[in-house]
Amino acid sequence: MSQESIALRAAGISKNFGPVHALRGVEVELRSGEVTALMGENGAGKSTLLKILNGDYRPDGGSLEIDGRPVEFSDPSDARRAGLRVIAQEPEIIAAVSVAENIFVGDLGGVGFNRRALIERTRTELRRWGFDRALRADALGSDLSPAQRQLVEIMRAVVSRPRIICFDEPTSSLGDEEVALLFSLIRQLQDDGVAVAYVSHRMAEIFQLADRITVLRDGAFVGTKRVSETDHDDLVRMMVGRDLEKFFHRDRAALGETVLELIGVGNEHVTDVDLTVRAGEVVGVAGLVGAGRSELMKTIAGDYPATAGRIVVSGEVRSIRQPSDSIRAGIGFAPEERKAEALLLQRSVRDNAALVVLKSLARWIFVRGRAERALAQEYIQRLRIRTPSSEQLVGNLSGGNQQKVVLARWLATKPRLLLLDEPTRGIDVGAKSEIYAIIDELAHQGVAVIVVSSELPEILGVSDRIYVMADGRIAGELDREDATEERILALAMNDISA
Amino acid sequence: MSTAPLAPARADAPETHTVSPAKRFVATVGVQNISLIIAIALVVAVIGIQNPLFFTIANLRVIGTAVAIVGLLAVVQTIVIILGALDISVGSIAGLTSVTSAMLFTATSSALVGVVGAVAIGVVCGLVNGCIIVFGRVNPVIATLATLAAFKGVAQLISDGRAQGYTGADPFFVFLARGAVLGVPTLIWVLVIVAVVAHLVLRYTTIGRNIYAVGGNNIAARLAGININRYIIGVYMVTGAVAAIAGVLITARTGSGQPISGSEGLELQAITAAALGGAALKGGKGAIAGTILAVILLGVLTNGMTLLGVNTFWQNVAQGTLLVIAVVIQQLRSGERRIGIPG
Numbered sequence: 001m002s003q004e005s006i007a008l009r010a011a012g013i014s015k016n017f018g019p020v021h022a023l024r025g026v027e028v029e030l031r032s033g034e035v036t037a038l039m040g041e042n043g044a045g046k047s048t049l050l051k052i053l054n055g056d057y058r059p060d061g062g063s064l065e066i067d068g069r070p071v072e073f074s075d076p077s078d079a080r081r082a083g084l085r086v087i088a089q090e091p092e093i094i095a096a097v098s099v100a101e102n103i104f105v106g107d108l109g110g111v112g113f114n115r116r117a118l119i120e121r122t123r124t125e126l127r128r129w130g131f132d133r134a135l136r137a138d139a140l141g142s143d144l145s146p147a148q149r150q151l152v153e154i155m156r157a158v159v160s161r162p163r164i165i166c167f168d169e170p171t172s173s174l175g176d177e178e179v180a181l182l183f184s185l186i187r188q189l190q191d192d193g194v195a196v197a198y199v200s201h202r203m204a205e206i207f208q209l210a211d212r213i214t215v216l217r218d219g220a221f222v223g224t225k226r227v228s229e230t231d232h233d234d235l236v237r238m239m240v241g242r243d244l245e246k247f248f249h250r251d252r253a254a255l256g257e258t259v260l261e262l263i264g265v266g267n268e269h270v271t272d273v274d275l276t277v278r279a280g281e282v283v284g285v286a287g288l289v290g291a292g293r294s295e296l297m298k299t300i301a302g303d304y305p306a307t308a309g310r311i312v313v314s315g316e317v318r319s320i321r322q323p324s325d326s327i328r329a330g331i332g333f334a335p336e337e338r339k340a341e342a343l344l345l346q347r348s349v350r351d352n353a354a355l356v357v358l359k360s361l362a363r364w365i366f367v368r369g370r371a372e373r374a375l376a377q378e379y380i381q382r383l384r385i386r387t388p389s390s391e392q393l394v395g396n397l398s399g400g401n402q403q404k405v406v407l408a409r410w411l412a413t414k415p416r417l418l419l420l421d422e423p424t425r426g427i428d429v430g431a432k433s434e435i436y437a438i439i440d441e442l443a444h445q446g447v448a449v450i451v452v453s454s455e456l457p458e459i460l461g462v463s464d465r466i467y468v469m470a471d472g473r474i475a476g477e478l479d480r481e482d483a484t485e486e487r488i489l490a491l492a493m494n495d496i497s498a
Numbered sequence: 499m500s501t502a503p504l505a506p507a508r509a510d511a512p513e514t515h516t517v518s519p520a521k522r523f524v525a526t527v528g529v530q531n532i533s534l535i536i537a538i539a540l541v542v543a544v545i546g547i548q549n550p551l552f553f554t555i556a557n558l559r560v561i562g563t564a565v566a567i568v569g570l571l572a573v574v575q576t577i578v579i580i581l582g583a584l585d586i587s588v589g590s591i592a593g594l595t596s597v598t599s600a601m602l603f604t605a606t607s608s609a610l611v612g613v614v615g616a617v618a619i620g621v622v623c624g625l626v627n628g629c630i631i632v633f634g635r636v637n638p639v640i641a642t643l644a645t646l647a648a649f650k651g652v653a654q655l656i657s658d659g660r661a662q663g664y665t666g667a668d669p670f671f672v673f674l675a676r677g678a679v680l681g682v683p684t685l686i687w688v689l690v691i692v693a694v695v696a697h698l699v700l701r702y703t704t705i706g707r708n709i710y711a712v713g714g715n716n717i718a719a720r721l722a723g724i725n726i727n728r729y730i731i732g733v734y735m736v737t738g739a740v741a742a743i744a745g746v747l748i749t750a751r752t753g754s755g756q757p758i759s760g761s762e763g764l765e766l767q768a769i770t771a772a773a774l775g776g777a778a779l780k781g782g783k784g785a786i787a788g789t790i791l792a793v794i795l796l797g798v799l800t801n802g803m804t805l806l807g808v809n810t811f812w813q814n815v816a817q818g819t820l821l822v823i824a825v826v827i828q829q830l831r832s833g834e835r836r837i838g839i840p841g
Contacts, residue, residue, distance in 0.1 A: 303721060324723035333721060341721065344714040346782050355711060356722045358704045365703040409722075 007032045007195035008053070008084070008164050012062035015048055022048040026062070026221045028214055030164055030195040035186060036224075037206045038199045040216035040239055041430045046199050049216070050166055053197075054086040055079035066164070083163035087170060091153035095142035102141050103155045125159050129185050134178060146173040154182065158189070165189060166197040171205060183209060201428050203232055215239055233457055239429055248461030249437040253280040257314065259417050259448035260300070260331075264309035269295035270472045273309070277417065277448040282439060284463030285452045287492045292472035293452045294336050297419045300450075301333035302326035314416065327356060332410030334403075336421040336452070342406045345395035349387050350376035352394050353408040379408035383438060400431025407438065418442065421452045436462055456485045470494045530776040534791040538798060545802035552805055559683060563675075563751055565797040566685035567592075567744050569790065571768035572775075573689075573696050574740040576789045579772050580700070581733050582713035582781025583631070583638035588741045589765035590649035591623045593757050595745030597653050600663035600755025609670035612749075617742045623649055624738025628731030646765070653757040662755035674750035685747055692740060697786040709733065714782025763814075770817060771796055773824040796820070 008030040015023040023045045030036050038046050051057045053064075055073035064071050066082050073079045079086075094102055100115075100122035101108065108118070122137035135151055144152065150173050157165055167186075171179050186209060189196055200206055206213060207227060215222040215238040222238045240247050256279030265273040270292045277283045285293045298304045300311065302323040310317050313329045320326050326333065335341040344352055353376045354361060361371045376390035383404045387397055394405055403423060410418060420439070424432040439449055439462060453459045459466055466478045468491035476491035524532065546552045571588045578585045595616040603612035623645070630641040665671040677684040700706035711719040712729050720726055748760035774792035777784025796817075803813050 301721065322725075323721050324725070327723045335717075335721060341715070341717045344711055344718060344782065346714055346778075347710060351707065351710075355707075355718075358707055362704050365705055367702060367704055367707065369702075 005031050005033070007067060009065045010049075010053070010062065011065075013049065013052060013059045013064075014061040015052060015057060015059050021219050023052075023059075023219045024221075026216065026219075027224070028197075028221075029224070030197050031211075032163075032193045032195050033190050034211040035190065035196040035198055035209050037210035037213040038197055038216065039201065039206065039213055039235060041201075041428070044216040044239070045219040046216060047168065048219075050086050050168055050197075050199065053079065053084060053164075053166055055084075080160070080162075084166075085157035085160060085162040085164070086166040087154055087157045087168060089168045089170075089172065091149040093141045093144060093149045093152060095140070097141055098137065099135055099139050099141070099144070099152055100137045102152050103159060105156070107160075125155065129155070129158060129188065130181055131155060131185070134181060147175055147178045150174055151178060151181070154185065158185070162194065164195045164197070166199070168199045169201075170198075171200065171202065179205075203235065236429060236457075240433065247433055247436070248458075249433065249440040250282070250462060251440070252464060253440075253443045253446075255280045256446055258312075259314055260450075261312040262300070262309065263312065265296075265299060265306045265311060266308035267299060267304055267306050269304055270299060273474055275467060275474065277450055279416070279446045279448050280443050281464050282443050282449045282451060282462055284459040284466040285450060285469060286454075286456065286459050286466055286488050287469035287475070289454070291469040291492065293469050294421050295472070296469065297333060297335075297421050297450070297452060300326065301331060301419060303333075327413065330413075330416040331419065332356075332413055332415035332417070333419040334406045334410060334421060334423060336425070338399075338403055338406050342409075343394050343402055346393060348391045349380065349385065349394055349397070349405055350390040352405050353379055353390075353412060355409055357412045375412060376408075379411065383408055383411075384434060398428075398431075400427040400434070403427060403431075403435065404438075407435070411442075415447065417448045417450070419450050419452075422454065423451065424453075424455075424458065432458075456488060459488070460485065468492050528776070528785075528788065531788050531791055534774070534788065534795055538791065538795050541795065541798050541802060545798070545805060549802075549805045552802065557801065557805070561797050561801045562683050562686050564800065565793055566683075566689040567747050567751070568764060568767045568771065568796065569689040569793040570692055570740055570744040570747070571764055572771035572789050572793050573693050573786055574737045575765075575768040576772040576775065576777050576784050576786060577696060577700065577709065578638075578733055578737055579769075579777040579779060580713045580781060580784040581709050581729065582716060583730065583733075584769070584779070585627065585642045585734065585737050586639065586765045586769070587623070587627060587642040587645040587649055588737060588744075588768055589761045589763065590646045590653065591620055591738055591741035592745040592748060592764060593761040594623065594649045594653040595620050595742035596748040596760050597657045597662050597745075597755040597757045599742075599746045599749045600661075600665060601656070603665055603668065603671075603749075604663035609665075609668050612665075613746050616746050617739050620738040620740070620742025620745070621735050622738070623741070624735035625731065627738070628734035631734070632727045632730050650758065657755065657757045659757060661752070662757075664754055665749055666753035671750040671753075674747060675753075685751075688743065688747065692743070693786050693790055700786065710782055712781075716781075766817065766821070767796060770821040770824060773821060773828065778828055779825065792824075 006029050010026060010028040013023055013026040014021070026045065026049060028036070028049070038049070040046050048057065052059050055076040055078050058074065066084070071082055094105065100118045103122055104118060119137045123132065126132040126135055126137060131151055135148055150170060154170065170182060174182065186196055198209060210227050212224055212226055213230065213235065214224045215235065217239055236247065258276050259279050260277045262273050262275040273296060285296065287293050295304060299306050302320045302325050305321045311320055312318070313331070318325065318329045320329065339345065350372060354372050358367060361368055361375065373390060379385065380387065380390060385401050385404045385408065387401060394402060397405065424435055427435070439451065442449055451459070451462055460483055464480055466483050466488065467474050468476045468478065468488055470492055471494065475494055478487060551557060571592065575585060575588060598619050599612040599616035602615040603609055627642055627645055630636050630645070631638050634641070674684050679687055700709065708719065708724050708729060711722065711724060712726055716726055749755050752760055771792040772784065772789050773779060774795070775784070775788030777789065799816065800813060803816065
């Protein structure tokens, strides 16, 4: 690899804020025409590094080189002059002026600038980068949706034809069409020889876009790998720094009596299901989309009544025709789509947490406010739900914390069986680990847990036993020691030769 | 279970921030309520300056009467809206029960029978609404649109389309229409009692909480073990009962049972007031306090326009405009992406 193609090299970068070492000895190389992804948990130092590249911060140690020449940025305009642009996560859009003026802000040419020429130039740029369907040059800043604001922010950087562009979580406010536009813009940048840095925690995007991945952890540089040399598990190990076993927090708990037994259970969604779960056990349910996993959970939870077979809870045959029957049997159910099926987004954490156990917190029909607040506080602490208060609207919390609120709601019922359908979907790596810890702790407390997941590493990491479903039936059962991704997939695709 | 933390510690700790007293005041009272109070003050000021007759006791009593009747329907409409539904038959129920209360009174010379009978009819109307929605699986708007016509038809049938009976001589009805307790008209007291009960139920009881849950996310409510059907039928029955109380008040006010004219257009006013007061039409959000303020605003506005000699047709335009404004504000505040046909 020739030296010339390295557009930016950061070596031994460190930055302290008082006693806090935000960055220590960080090495990053950005090559022309390549996309380098920057990954790490929240707090790993990615934002700090970008601020240094942008010229907002000055490093306490280390060096920066652009095209082989050492540089020092005392402020963002220095970085800009050097041909480096960072695209912020939170776009700053001026509400009162047009998209064109927003894009070319700082470059308007003084009093009496030619507005029509500006609009034309903006339109040309929008067409060049393929954003002309998504953005109108004359639209007002205040009329823009969050996705459009992000696109304007991207345009701002791109029109100055920088040599190096850094994207900071650009897809967080973008829908699918806008993400596609962004990806084609990045490919165009690559073709033009621009060096691209891409900060994101979305693995799928990283594997689609990046050539190399640099991982940071706790402010330190962990390593850089070519995308072809690494995979999801490897990256998680680098980001999290612990053995995957520790990441999944699983060590076997002592098993108790059988909490749930399904014998020949069937309805319009599932057929002839036999399944058992014991107290202290974490049982995984794997399978392809459409295999009937969520439907099975909903059958146990009473959303779809079973029309055949028996459901036995702790030795007793139960008739479960509606959710309240299931709840009364000591079963809690966190559905797949937490926003659409579980959360009251306009209500507080307290309201959401207390929803199922409201009667037990009330004297006759009057809810005892103090008892309710105490319950909310208890679970905010135990599950480490990050919220300014129990009164915060659940819609304002991050995905991980929203999921914890759903867990709190069901844990408050002191269930003997917990059904979790995709409990870590759409949640960042750190929060996932916390949820695995919660699941493990529950198992140690004697709760039986069933986890449905589409992420094979997750199912393998978390479960003691795994049932694989296909076409609404149980295709097979695997003990943790015998389970591998291949065996699970084979069963899921109904391949009996495996 | 132990009370030790289940989740491992992470480096970032939650923030606490202090809030200024002014901000806390605004947060407790609510931005929407404050806007309504300001609007009321403005309207009162503008009209009062133009026509000081606005402030006479007689005029205030007129406002109070209108507010009481619309208010009853608006309060109960708020509950239906929070549940995630709508009841556009409330006006027709009020008309039907106005007629039945008068007819029962005429038949038995007992105001009590008239009132109890009316409320019973109201509850039955509500039950019909609820059953059509739950068992017929009909959209609430369509269902109550149908019953709006049906109940109105029944009212006209049993009364031959004419005002019924004469209640002007009965002490109870007179007390309702013109009486006062502690200087406040009885009508207003009826509204106050109903509004306070509604507020307490919504805010402090399990029933109220469950109503918010059903409206906010009915799938989540169902999975949480709430019997959605029971709540739907129950809320509509209560709505029918309160609409019947409004019907009785209409009878008292006009001195006879009114099949149509006493209650014409009341459902529109009730829904406008509820929406202006902050009840989100998609459900799960709303409060009695806001509705009451909105009812007062509508009341002074209508009265003011009459005093200023504004053509009643313009008043209708104004009312429709207010409803559109109220709903548009809701949409903007909810910040949802608008794709295709709304709702």
